[in-house]
Amino acid sequence: MKKMTEAQFSELEKDLNAIRDEVVADLGERDARYIRRIVRLHRTLEISGRAMMPFGIIPPVFIAATATLGIAKIIENMEIGHNVMHGQYDWMNDPGLHSQTYEWDTVCDGDSWRRTHNYEHHTYTNIIGKDRDYGYALLRLSDDEKWQPLHSLQFINYILLSVFFQWGVGLHELESERIRRGEIRLRDKLPFLRAFFRKGGRQAFKDYVFFPLVTLPVAPVVLAGNAGANLIRNLWSSTVIFCGHFTQDAETFSEAECEGESKGHWYLRQLTGSSNFTGGKWVHLLSGHLSYQVEHHVFPDLPAHRYPEISEKVQSVCRNHDIQYNTGSFARQYGTVLKRIIAYSLPDRVRSGLLSAHAGQAT
Amino acid sequence: MLAKHTQSKTLLWLGRQLFNRENPAAFFDPLLERLNPMWVQAYTPARVEQVLEETSDTKTFVLRPADRWQGFEAGQHVNICAEVGGIRRTRTFSLSGSPILWQEQGLITLTIKRLAGGLVTNWLHDHLRIGAILGLGDAFGDFLIPEPAKPVLFIAGGSGITPILSQLETMPASDYAAPVTLLYFVRTPNDVIGEEKLRALAAHWSTLTLTIIYTHERATPRYLSEQDLETVPGIKAREVYLCGPKGLMDLANDLLHKQGISERNIHSTFFSAPQADLGDQALGGLVQFARSDVEVSSEGDANILQIAEAAGLSPRYGCRMGICHQCSCRKTSGTVINRLTGQTSGAGEESIQLCVSVPRGPISIDA
Ligand code: FES
Numbered sequence: 198m199k200k201m202t203e204a205q206f207s208e209l210e211k212d213l214n215a216i217r218d219e220v221v222a223d224l225g226e227r228d229a230r231y232i233r234r235i236v237r238l239h240r241t242l243e244i245s246g247r248a249m250m251p252f253g254i255i256p257p258v259f260i261a262a263t264a265t266l267g268i269a270k271i272i273e274n275m276e277i278g279h280n281v282m283h284g285q286y287d288w289m290n291d292p293g294l295h296s297q298t299y300e301w302d303t304v305c306d307g308d309s310w311r312r313t314h315n316y317e318h319h320t321y322t323n324i325i326g327k328d329r330d331y332g333y334a335l336l337r338l339s340d341d342e343k344w345q346p347l348h349s350l351q352f353i354n355y356i357l358l359s360v361f362f363q364w365g366v367g368l369h370e371l372e373s374e375r376i377r378r379g380e381i382r383l384r385d386k387l388p389f390l391r392a393f394f395r396k397g398g399r400q401a402f403k404d405y406v407f408f409p410l411v412t413l414p415v416a417p418v419v420l421a422g423n424a425g426a427n428l429i430r431n432l433w434s435s436t437v438i439f440c441g442h443f444t445q446d447a448e449t450f451s452e453a454e455c456e457g458e459s460k461g462h463w464y465l466r467q468l469t470g471s472s473n474f475t476g477g478k479w480v481h482l483l484s485g486h487l488s489y490q491v492e493h494h495v496f497p498d499l500p501a502h503r504y505p506e507i508s509e510k511v512q513s514v515c516r517n518h519d520i521q522y523n524t525g526s527f528a529r530q531y532g533t534v535l536k537r538i539i540a541y542s543l544p545d546r547v548r549s550g551l552l553s554a555h556a557g558q559a560t
Numbered sequence: 561m562l563a564k565h566t567q568s569k570t571l572l573w574l575g576r577q578l579f580n581r582e583n584p585a586a587f588f589d590p591l592l593e594r595l596n597p598m599w600v601q602a603y604t605p606a607r608v609e610q611v612l613e614e615t616s617d618t619k620t621f622v623l624r625p626a627d628r629w630q631g632f633e634a635g636q637h638v639n640i641c642a643e644v645g646g647i648r649r650t651r652t653f654s655l656s657g658s659p660i661l662w663q664e665q666g667l668i669t670l671t672i673k674r675l676a677g678g679l680v681t682n683w684l685h686d687h688l689r690i691g692a693i694l695g696l697g698d699a700f701g702d703f704l705i706p707e708p709a710k711p712v713l714f715i716a717g718g719s720g721i722t723p724i725l726s727q728l729e730t731m732p733a734s735d736y737a738a739p740v741t742l743l744y745f746v747r748t749p750n751d752v753i754g755e756e757k758l759r760a761l762a763a764h765w766s767t768l769t770l771t772i773i774y775t776h777e778r779a780t781p782r783y784l785s786e787q788d789l790e791t792v793p794g795i796k797a798r799e800v801y802l803c804g805p806k807g808l809m810d811l812a813n814d815l816l817h818k819q820g821i822s823e824r825n826i827h828s829t830f831f832s833a834p835q836a837d838l839g840d841q842a843l844g845g846l847v848q849f850a851r852s853d854v855e856v857s858s859e860g861d862a863n864i865l866q867i868a869e870a871a872g873l874s875p876r877y878g879c880r881m882g883i884c885h886q887c888s889c890r891k892t893s894g895t896v897i898n899r900l901t902g903q904t905s906g907a908g909e910e911s912i913q914l915c916v917s918v919p920r921g922p923i924s925i926d927a
Contacts, residue, residue: 221901229646237590244591284885290648290910293586293602296885297911300580316878316886399577407578460881497883 198450199465199520206461212514213464213495216507220499228500229289235276235482236294242269250422251412263422267429268483273302274434275485276501282307283315284498303430304367306396309389313370319497323442323470324450331442331449333358333365334374337541339449344544351542362431367397433483436531441490444472445533446523467494468515472523473508474530481505491522603641603695604629608688609667614753618673618719619685620656624666625696632668632699634659634730635723635801635829639909640670641695644683648695650908651680654803654829655699656722656754658729671753673719679906703829705731706799713792714742715784715812717804718751723829724803725754732765741769741792745784745808747776784811789819796820802828843897848924849873850892858919863899864889865914868927875914875927882916889914894923 201209246266253259278301280286286294293299296315300307313329321327325341332338335358337348358365370389375381404423409416441447448469455466471490474480481488489504492511499507515522524530540548575584585601592599598607606629610622632638637654657669675681688694705727706712714724721744731740746752752772762770773788775781789795800816802809809828816826843860847867856871865887868875878886882900888911896905896917904920905912914925 218901221903224646226646229643233590237594240588240590284888284913287885287888287911287913289646290650293589295888295911297888302580311884311886312878315884319884320879396580399580403578407574498885 198448198454199469201461201465201518203459203461205518206459206465208461209464209514209518209520210459210461212517213511216510216514217496217499220496220503220507224288224500228286228502231502232277232281232286232289232294232500235272239269239272239277242266242272246426247408250408250419251415253418253422254415259418259422263425264429266422266426267433270302270426270430271433271483274430275437275487276482278302279485279487280501282311285500287498300396302400304363304393304397304400305369306367306392309367309370309392315497319494321455322467322494323448324452324455324466326452327455329369329372333369334372335365336538338443338537339541340545341449341451344541348542349544352539355538359432359435360428362435363400363427364397367393437484437487439534440474440527440530441471441487441493443534443537444523444525444530445537446521447472464495465520467491468511468520468522470494472525472530474525474527476527480527488527491524597693598626600693604697605693606640606668606696608690608692608694611688611690614671615751617685618671618753620669620671621684621688622657622667622669623694623696625668627666629696630698631662632659633704634726635703635705636699636701637723637829638668638670638699639697641697642680642683642688644679647906648910649680649683649906650697650910654701654703654723654726656725658726658733660730660733671719671722671725673753680908701829703801703803703827705736709736709738711738711794711798712740713795713798713800714740715745715800715802715804715808716742717745717808718747719753720802720804720808721753722803724801725757727801728761728768729757732761732768737767739767739769739793740765741798742771743784743788743792744770744772745775745804746772748774749777784808784815786815786818789815798825800826802826843918843920845894845919846922847919848922849927850924851927860918860920862918863915864896864912864917864919864923864925867919868914868925873927877915880915882913885913887914888912890926891917892924892926895920896923 242265246262246269249258249262249265253262278299281294281299282296282301284296287296296311318328318330323331325331325339332342335354336351337344371386371393372381376383376386404427405420408423409420412419450466450470455462458466468491471494473491474488476488486501486504487493489501489508492504492508493501495511496507512522540551543551572584575587576582578584579587581587583602589600589602592601598605604626606623606625608621609624612620612622614620632655635654637652639650639652641648641650643649653670653672655668656671657667661667661669672681672684674685703723714728716724724742728740728742742758744752744758752758758770758772762768771788771791773782775783792798796819798821800821802812813826813828844858846855846857847864848855849868849871852873854871854873856867858867862870865875865877865880875889876886878884880887890909891905891912892909893907895907896912897903897920898905898913899916899918905917914927
């Protein structure tokens with residue numbers, strides 16, 4: 198982590214607060230109109246996707262229906278669910294868009310997400326040992342964790358995690374690694390498990406029982422289409438999320454260096470622990486503007502569609518404080534994520550050997 | 561009946577499974593709203609049918625609520641919800657029309673005065689046009705006409721006349737037999753709300769005595785006095801209804817007690833006038849946690865999360881620094897200041913973050 202003096206930290210805090218205040222003072226009708234438009238878009242896509250699905254016996258319709266439903270789920274999870282549950286629209290005072298009551302269209306129970314993501318991940322971003330989102334306690338992505346032979350298979354783990362991403366996220370709060378280590382007992386997690394099965398059951402019932410049943414003659418088609426839509430959403434959202442913190446230059450932190458940190462220190466951690474990727478308007482919308490992960494982590498409760506507007510200002514703060522602003526094309530960022538997953542699956546000796554050979558080639 | 565009930569229960573269950581929400585019908589609201597805003601399910605919509613000028617600063621809005629609205633009794637209030645600058649604001653107003661109008665024509669009226677600096681009242685005056693939609697809550701309040709009929713004295717001040725207008729229109733329709741007196745205090749003749757209605761009532765309804773008193777016509781203001789009460793025949797036997805500014809209510813209570821009228825027979829109601837701006841930044845006040853039934857006073861040196869914890873409650877929280885919204889709760893009344901933004905909240909029902917909010921005057925929290 199970059200060394201800064203207390204004075205520099207408070208300077209950083211002031212600069213970023215100024216950006217935040219400006220947006221907060223300007224929140225209003227434009228933002229309300231935006232999120233309502235997106236909600237309308239989602240309803241239209243979901244209803245059309247579901248309506249088209251039974252006609253999926255015709256292959257092009259199948260593709261269209263699956264894609265439509267998949268995109269509906271992506272928009273609902275990313276631009277609506279994730280952002281609403283961060284409290285980005287609480288100020289609108291609309292119970293349908295309220296952080297504490299919103300329940301999204303994915304396996305992860307809203308309350309569980311609020312605890313593990315909004316609180317743990319956003320408070321302790323990239324602190325190894327405290328931010329369980331870092332590698333999802335499944336992947337080794339930094340030197341802070343010691344290599345073990347099982348890690349060599351982690352690329353397979355990664356693929357599985359991506360395919361079943363919604364179930365993985367849903368089970369995140371189980372803290373299975375701590376249960377395995379005997380730090381907690383399964384029994385402690387009963388309330389969580391109850392919520393998990395209720396929500397997971399609902400999601401499975403909807404996509405794999407109810408909608409196939411009401412379209413019985415074509416049930417296999419509907420079942421396959423719904424599964425396809427979920428898969429599209431899982432692959433896309435896991436990819437977006439991996440690109441947010443596991444790129445080459447995204448930093449990690451130790452518990453010790455974050456002990457009793459100031460707000461400015463917290464800001465620095467958010468800035469350097471996150472990474473953006475560039476793309477067109479649709480890429481940003483479909484990623485819930487997590488393509489602006491840096492802005493999101495600095496201001497998690499500002500409406501996400503504002504991030505592109507403030508990005509230039511955040512970058513200039515970074516320049517002034519000589520802080521690296523991590524961004525690049527989607528392909529580049531994703532490439533470094535894959536590289537990281539593979540590199541850390543190797544024992545340290547092999548990895549450093551490979552990397553130096555690689556470096557040697559480049560020069 | 562039972563079958564229908566179970567059916568709707570099954571539907572509700574199914575809706576929850578499919579749409580992950582308590583009110584599944586509201587899932588379609590964003591689209592319904594476009595087709596016909598009166599079909600919205602998340603709240604009861606009401607369409608503005610007419611806007612009438614009462615005085616220079618008071619308008620009457622005639623509304624048609626969606627059919628499922630439950631109706632009301634004369635003297636009750638409703639919460640209305642309007643979206644002002646992207647923010648839903650809830651405020652309470654009394655219903656000024658008679659329930660008969662609702663039963664016969666499906667219309668209700670709200671008579672609303674502009675408040676100096678009032679965010680919502682001014683918005684309603686400036687932006688609410690025919691065809692606009694407001695959200696409507698269920699009617700509530702127990703400022704109700706006595707039953708069976710008893711002699712009544714109404715004392716109203718300014719826009720405090722509104723629930724009384726509803727009552728006065730309702731009483732003759734049910735052949736209210738006992739004598740009724742209204743003492744109505746307004747600043748000047750231009751400030752009388754519902755004057756035509758009142759005069760017409762007095763002309764046709766022989767047991768109604770109408771006295772309109774102008775408080776600011778002369779150099780020295782003329783307030784409610786003992787003499788005013790003495791002109792009311794048989795005052796001791798009357799049920800008294802008070803509605804108006806706090807000054808008038810306090811004065812009336814004093815004078816009525818002097819007349820030997822017991823607390824039991826005095827009905828008063830506060831409504832509409834949300835506290836005008838405190839001006840200064842006096843922090844602290846009585847904090848009421850409604851669900852836990854706990855009340856504590858605060859000095860303004862602690863945020864509401866700390867206040868709740870000091871009172872032995874354990875609300876949900878996370879970061880305690882305003883970023884994670886774990887501590888968000890509904891505030892049902894009162895004003896708070898957000899420590900992070902320095903902004904003052906509205907007075908109505910809204911969501912606040914406990915860990916960065918400090919009460920500014922009395923508040924109640926749904927926790
Ligand atoms: S506890 Fe995190 S916002 Fe209040």
